[in-house]
Amino acid sequence: MTEAHEYQALYRKWRPQRFVEVVHQEYTVRTLRNAVQSGQIAHAYLLAGPRGVGKTSIARIFAKAVNCTNPTQGEPCNQCDICKKITRGNALDVIEIDGASNRGIDQIRQLREEVNFVPAEARYKVYIIDEVHMLTNEAFNALLKTLEEPPRHVIFIFATTEPHKVPLTIISRCQAFELKLLPPELIEKRLKEICEAEKINASPKVLTAIAHRARGALRDAIVMLEQLASYKGPARIEEHDLYEIMGLASEETVVEFLKALLGHQGKRALEIIADLADRGKDLELFVDELIEQTRDWIIAAIDGQAVPAEANLSKLIELSTQLLALKRELARAWEKRILLEVKALEIAHKEPAAPAPSPQPKPSAEKPAKKAEEDKWAQLLDEVKRDRRGTVHALLVEGHPVELAEALRIEYDPQHTFHKESLEKHRKYLEEVVARVYGLPRVEIAFAQTPPASPRRKSKGAEVRAKAELLTKTLGGEIVS
Numbered sequence: 001m002t003e004a005h006e007y008q009a010l011y012r013k014w015r016p017q018r019f020v021e022v023v024h025q026e027y028t029v030r031t032l033r034n035a036v037q038s039g040q041i042a043h044a045y046l047l048a049g050p051r052g053v054g055k056t057s058i059a060r061i062f063a064k065a066v067n068c069t070n071p072t073q074g075e076p077c078n079q080c081d082i083c084k085k086i087t088r089g090n091a092l093d094v095i096e097i098d099g100a101s102n103r104g105i106d107q108i109r110q111l112r113e114e115v116n117f118v119p120a121e122a123r124y125k126v127y128i129i130d131e132v133h134m135l136t137n138e139a140f141n142a143l144l145k146t147l148e149e150p151p152r153h154v155i156f157i158f159a160t161t162e163p164h165k166v167p168l169t170i171i172s173r174c175q176a177f178e179l180k181l182l183p184p185e186l187i188e189k190r191l192k193e194i195c196e197a198e199k200i201n202a203s204p205k206v207l208t209a210i211a212h213r214a215r216g217a218l219r220d221a222i223v224m225l226e227q228l229a230s231y232k233g234p235a236r237i238e239e240h241d242l243y244e245i246m247g248l249a250s251e252e253t254v255v256e257f258l259k260a261l262l263g264h265q266g267k268r269a270l271e272i273i274a275d276l277a278d279r280g281k282d283l284e285l286f287v288d289e290l291i292e293q294t295r296d297w298i299i300a301a302i303d304g305q306a307v308p309a310e311a312n313l314s315k316l317i318e319l320s321t322q323l324l325a326l327k328r329e330l331a332r333a334w335e336k337r338i339l340l341e342v343k344a345l346e347i348a349h350k351e352p353a354a355p356a357p358s359p360q361p362k363p364s365a366e367k368p369a370k371k372a373e374e375d376k377w378a379q380l381l382d383e384v385k386r387d388r389r390g391t392v393h394a395l396l397v398e399g400h401p402v403e404l405a406e407a408l409r410i411e412y413d414p415q416h417t418f419h420k421e422s423l424e425k426h427r428k429y430l431e432e433v434v435a436r437v438y439g440l441p442r443v444e445i446a447f448a449q450t451p452p453a454s455p456r457r458k459s460k461g462a463e464v465r466a467k468a469e470l471l472t473k474t475l476g477g478e479i480v481s
């Protein structure tokens, strides 16, 4: 075996070779397997999703499965000649094109000529075009002509991290799949398996930290693990090694810095920045870490879990918006340290917002009947959380329930237009859960007719922040408590 003494990156070695080995993309994988099994193969597929979640791996497995001489239940055998060649990357009929570096019309023209030739050795010629959104308009137009009259023996698999940049004319000719970010637990599980098989000595804590840092991209997690393993040799990998090698600040530093910002301690924030700069930490990564941590706290706050005493939901959402703006500015700045210092001071010493009440109902002197109503509402919110409908939960917490004879009415303050409108999109689910908890057949979503007795202070940016919050949450998938 030539591979034995060839160095192979861990993530390549651990790249899934069969559909069943792909982690967390069940829907896509099942559909593709069924297509292979039934022989109903489309001419073009689009795999959209974040980086590092398995787009190219799935494309290759599919290329193998459709060409394998001995497939079982839609899976490639990985033993036959053609499977082996595709795995090694030297099959003549599986052509991988990086859309980012082959953007132009010439490459696509060449491709258009080539597609007309029958496959050299396989059943199908498979073109895998990665980052397809990078193609120029001319190239897309040329590609479109091929997609309009595809030769029978050709399959296109497009992969993209930015499907919105792919022309609709292309997308409409593809069977499209959206791949998901992996939850940290699954990444951690995979890392454990790799460590056991590869005899990598790593503390459980560092695996958790890597899984968290990888933000849903399994490949990134495996690459981090590999860097750490080669850095430490046979010695045990500890959590601090991760921060060291990635140029990251430790979680404690991140938390301390955020507390300084929230607690109006600009001086402390500057000390931390100085310390990070002295230790050669990457300040942009540091801001990413701040954003991540803030996001975690926002989710915790929404879920009713503990957040630092300095924080509450509205403060955190505001901070998150400020940090996201800072991230954009920092990317363009020459003097990153100075910019970070100035912005940290600005954030820390901004006119403090009035102590915002935490989003729990006021203990009221109202009738006990009201109490039962609030209990049901809390139960409803719990059910929604249990159903892992994080977005719906976030929308509901701003609403006020009113129990009517035949319906549950969910009222919003006029400033919550966005929440009210967004909730409409989840009406079907909502009706189902309301029926479950309240036993009521209908749901009304409406503006409150009279403003609440003590309207909550809201700054102009409240709507924007609410959107930002929901986007952040939605991007990260539904919340898992």
Ligand SMILES: [Zn+2]
Residues within 6 Å of the ligand: 067, 068, 069, 070, 071, 076, 077, 078, 079, 080, 081, 082, 083, 084
């Ligand atoms: Zn095979």
